[in-house]
Structures are given as C-alpha cells and as structure tokens.
Amino acid sequence: MSDPKIDGFELEKGFRGMAKDTGSDQTMFKGVHWGKAMMWIFLLSDTFVFSCFLIAYMKGRASTPVEWPNPSEVFALDAFGVPVPLLLIALMTFVLITSSGTMALAVKYGYERNRKMCGYLILATALGGLTFVGMQAYEWSKLIHEGVRPWENPFGAAQFGSFFFMITGFHGTHVSIGVIFLFIYCYKVFAGHYDEGKRGWFTKMKGDYVEVEILGLYWHFVDLVWVFIFAFFYLW
C-alpha cells in the first residue's frame, strides 16, 4: 500500500502523480479494480442521496412552526429506573463502529488468503449489523408505543416523526441490504469460492477476494452515514 505500483510501473505520488495518471491512457485510477472504482462512485452518488435527506431535514426542522422535541428526552432509555439520555443510541453506534473494525480485518485476512479468519470476521460483521437493525427495531417500537408516528408526534412537531422514520428507515434499509450480502459473502468465503475463482450464480464473473473489500467499502460508508445521522438527530 505504501508505494503504489502497477505491473511493475512505479507511480509518482502527490498531485503531479495524479495529473500524470489522469493524462495517461487506459485507466485513470492505476491498478484499481473495476468493481472497487464502481463502489466508490456509487457511494459518491449515495452520499448525495443522504445529503439531500439531511438537508431536507434541516430545512424542515428550521421552518416548522411547532417546537422540535428535545432529543435527550425523547431518546432516553430507562436503566435501573434512571432515564439515561442516548443510552440505546450509544450502544447502537458502538456496535456499528465495531462491525466496521471486524470488516476491515476481514478484508486483511481475505487478501492474506486466510479463508477461515476472513469468514469468521465477516460473520461477526454480519451479526453486528443484525444487532444494530434489531436495536433500531426496538427503538422504533418504543417510539411508536409512545405515540410517535410519521404523521404525528405527541412531543412536538409532526415533522420530527416524519424525518426520523424516513431517514433512519432509509439508513436501516442500507444496513439490512449490507447484512444480507455479508451473509452471502460469508458463505462464499467459507465455501472457498474466492480461492478457486468460482463463477457467480448471477453475474457469471469469477470470484475474487477483492469483492470482500468492495463490500467492506459499502459497509464503512453505511457506518459513516450513521455518524452523521447520529449527530444531526440525536446531538442537535
């Protein structure tokens, strides 16, 4: 990683190197797998989706005539009879960020061809994601029990419920899709599809450990988005 190389060509570093790569033939990102470049650009597009959601949320929150509910009260959780603000969210965030760590390790072991470790770490990541979705479901049901709905909210502005369910729901869908793929990749790693380059069921393309890294990129992105949602919903 430290000194970039492609097929024996030394690549220049820094801005000059970037300009050179851009001006060269064949590829712009030297030695970068097609799928990896695709995931980066997809994530850029997805960033715009979440940005639009969050900007809409800021605008909605700024212009609503009714008071916005206090997040540290709404999201508080009773622990041993004492309401602790943001307890559940802290746990959720911790689990999700930890799963990012296990994912990064899975990528490392994948490239080292350590099939077992890679598989177990992907499994751990998937379980972390599943735990996150489970806790989110718990949080949703708690709020719904307290009377918060997408169209109304006993604590203040109705838009609170609308934006909360929409944005966390959209993020939760991303996590769920990631979890499904993590389980599939976990199976593929343990079955050795990436070692022997077995062709995919749908795409008919040869398997490779780079796919684990590509899924990892997606997973880290989902975590990063969560950090922003966390900041905008729970800390603001």
Added chain:
Amino acid sequence: MSDEYENKSSYQAQSSETISGTGSGVSPDMDYVRPAENPEQDLYHAHSFIEKWVFCQDAKVIGVQYFLTAVFTGVVGLILSWLMRLQLGFPGLAGFITAEHYYQFVTMHGMIMVVYFLTALFLGGFGNYLIPLMVGARDMVFPYVNMLSFWMFFVAVAVLMASFFVPGGPTGAGWTLYPPQTILEGTPGHGWGILLMLISLSLFVIGFTMGGLNYMITILQARTRGMTLMRMPLTVWGIFTATVLAMLAFPALLVSSIMMTLDKLLGTSFFMPTILKAGEVLEYGGGSPILFQHLFWFFGHPEVYIVALPAFGIVSDLISVHARKNIFGYRMMVWAIVGIGALSFFVWAHHMYVSGMNPWFGFFFASTTLIIAVPTAMKVYNWILTLWRGNIRINTVMLWCLGFIVTFVNGGITGIFLGNVSVDVPLSDTYFVVAHFHMVMGIAPLMVIMGAIYHWFPLVAGKMLDEKLGKWHFWTTFLGAYSIYFPMHYLGFIGVPRRYYEMYDSPYMTSGVGLNEFISTAAFIVGAAQLILVFNIVKTMKTGKKAEKNPWKANSLEWFTSTVPPEHGNFGERLPVVHRWPYDYNVPGAGEDYLPQTAAPSEVAHTEVEKT
C-alpha cells in the same frame, strides 16, 4: 520495467519537438504505446435466444433495447402533444378532451419527453452502444448490471404507462409535480396517477444508477491502449459528463419522490403546509412546498444538461466527420463541456424567480445562469469555426447538424432573456418559456438524435439509409418545428399564459387565435413527417444498399470493428491500439483525407502530424 514508464513520460514530453514533419526522425520507439494494464475482459457469451436478445449482456443490444423503449415512450409523448395542440388550435373540436385530460397530457408529455425519452435515449441508447466501441473496450465493465439497468428502466416505463389505465388516470400536476396541489383533490390523477409517477421515477433513478456506474467506469478504467482522456471523441466526453451530472442530480429526484410518496401515502407533511379546503383545515401542516421546488430543480436543471451535453458531444463529432476537418479547439470543447456540467449545479433557482425568494438569491442565480452562456457560446463558435473552410458534405447528417446549431442558438438567446430576473418575471409562465425550452432542449437535441441515427445506422444495421428520403425528413421537420416554436415567442410577448386549457375570449387572444391554428397544423405535419424515417428504415432494411466498412471515412474506433455490425466483443482477437485523436482529417501529406485513430506514426511518417 519500472523505467519504462519513466521513459514513456519523457518521450511524451519530447515528442512535439523531436518528431518533425520531415520523416527523417522515424525511430523504432516512435510507435511505442504502454503495455496493457487491464487483463482481457471475461465476457459471458449468450447461449440461447433469450440470453441473446432479451436478457442480453452485450452493451450494443442493451443500447438498442434502450433506444427502442425510449422511442416508444417518445411516440406516446408525441401523440399527447398532438392532442394538446388539437385542443389549443381548435378548442372544442375534439369533445373528449376535457380540462382534466389536457392537464394530464401536459404532465405526461413533459415527463416522458425529458426523462423517459431524451435521457434514456442519449445515455441508455447512444451511451451503451457507443462508449465501449469508441474507447476500444470489449463491452461495458459490468455487463450483468448493465442488463439489470435496462430492465429496471423497462419496468419504470411499464409503471408509467400503467398510470394511463388506473382509476383517475395519470397525474395532471404539470411535469414539475409541485406540491401541495399535486396530491390534493382537484388535481387530476391525485390518487393512483401521482403514486405511479413517483414510483416510476424512483425505479428510473435506480435503473439509471446501475447504467451510469457502467458508463463512468468503462470510460475511466477500461480504455484501450493509447486511448487517453484527451484522445476520446467528444461524444464520449459529452455522455461521460452527462452521466456524472446524472449520478449527482438524480439523488435529489429520488429523495423528493420518496418524500412526496410518504406525503401521499402516510400523510406526512414534508411539503404540505396548513391547508384550508372549502373552509375545512386538512390534516397536513408545517411542511414547506418550496423545499420540494429546491430539490426538484436541483435535479431539474442538471437534467437539462444531461440531455444537452451528449447532444453537444455527438454533434461535434458529426460536424467534424462531415466537414472533413478537425474539431476546432478540441480541448476548449472538453473544458466547456466539463465547465457547463459543473456550473449547472449552481443555477437551479432560476426556475423559481416567481416562487418568492430573497432578491439577493435571484441576483446570484441570474449571474451563474448568464455565466453558463460563456462556455456554451464557445462551443457554438467552435462548431462554426470547424465548418469554416471545411470540405463540407451537405448530406442528411450535416443538415441535421446545421439545424441543431440554428435551433440551439435561437433557444440559447431566449435563455439569456429568461435568465435575468427582471425580464423573467413578466415572461414567466407564458408561451415564451415554452418556446425557449422546446427550442433549446427539445428540438435541438432531437436534431442531433436524427443526425446520429443517419450517421450510425450503417454501423448498427449494416445498411445505408436513403439520402433523398432523409432530406425530405429533415426539411419538413426543421421548417415545421420552426413554424411551431418561433410564433410561440410572440404568443409569449402578448402574454398568453402556458398550461391554460382554453383562452376563451381573452382580449389578447385576437391575434393569437390564427397563430394557434397555424402552430397546431404545423405540429400535426411535423409529427406525421417522422413516418418518413420509419418508412426509410423499413425500406432500407428491405432493399437498401449494403454499407461498406466505415462509409463516412471517419476516424473513431467504432468504425474499425472486426465485423459490421460489430459482434459481441467488438474488435475480434486484438483490441485496437490508439495513436492519435479522432479528428485527423485532411492532414497534409497523408494519402487519404483521414487518419484513423489506429494509424501508427511510423505508417504516416511523411505527414506533418504524426502523433496528436
């Protein structure tokens, strides 16, 4: 190996000095091109009829599928425009067109033409067909995802078309779908119609994202040896930049669609303020309709350039080929495309001058809007300068290109009127606006599409379209389209508002009635004239003369495939190696009047330009 890359870069730096036109400097490494970086692409060949023609992974077949589906929706849009013109020109003649129907026609015509016809045609159709061929790739980089992209688009079109048959009919909210009226009673199609429209748009965005990733990565990462970014045909640059815009603008459309779907289905109030209906307060409250307008136009304005940039690119190539001259100011053209693309994200609120906003905002957006005129005008000058003293062939393709320049300049100039706040406010929502955007993003791109069809038909089908019929097609369409839209400017000046079902006895309509009849008649003729193209294609497929290889004597790679039409994999056993840009026409000293991109410097050492 490691110094080889270094050598190469120093070689590039010297090339302009050491390789002179004398031909004496021929050295063995003159033709050096860096070795291949990408491994040979792993292609999945079709095994059955369904895999070959239905769920096909070949970008060329996907391109044709996109093209045909988009043309189908375009025909629906055309028929809707006929119905509108029938009502406007001859009110009451067709009794079945009620005011509700009229609004539905306006809405569906607009949405179909902008999104499902032009965007899909340029990016899905031309993009899929031409990108791999022009950059020298065997296929798109993710053929399976590409196939999914088309079928997602197909489902989106099916959902859109289904909205014609649901209770209440399609939505009649205008193509901008402004809330709150879009989802409230009183607007036609406020139930099923709008819901299907929003679902269809979301599906379109998802489908397009899959395609767009393919186009971008193919261009960035899968070019053939020697194909630098600055040697790509401008067609590829136009489609590439439009794809980047789409990847960044469609998210806003997706988000606004999702939010409005929730407003409709769950009763949230993202865009819905407190509303009194017949004295009763509705459930909604606290939302912001202006928020929707911002989100919509953050998508909507780049969308204009998503349609226009591929047209710019394609027309540059067509003009260069048929004027037998290199494109004037290639680099300027590239930077103009990129610059227009970047600027298009900072102008969206010029669609909202009358929505009510801070005057300083209007000032900002008027400035950015007018700045866009600079790169656009540069492009127009460059097209003209490419034609200047060129060896122009006045064939059908060239006629369409000239038609494009005229209509585009016309539409561009009215754009400068509308970009100024103080001029826009009185002209806003009049036929002047209708005339402006139909000229600039309706007729002008359409001219390019037609030119492109006549240009690339020999490649796709292996036969030459009939020139005589083509010229008839052009002149009826061009003169007819001008007859439709030019008078509309005048209608706008006398204050005729757009989207009105009927003008009844409005005082300013005394001079407008005859004009409206004239415009409608022209619209019927122009629409029907498109049958000439259909007839031409049918006739050509039956009896037309077989196209020779590279019939236009063009330089770009799509004409140098192993077979015509190209088969799966495009280039036979070996991928082409590129040594120059695609615009070496009439190079002094070269035998023919064109040098293909694959011509190595040593082959043409006696010319004045060996390597570009």
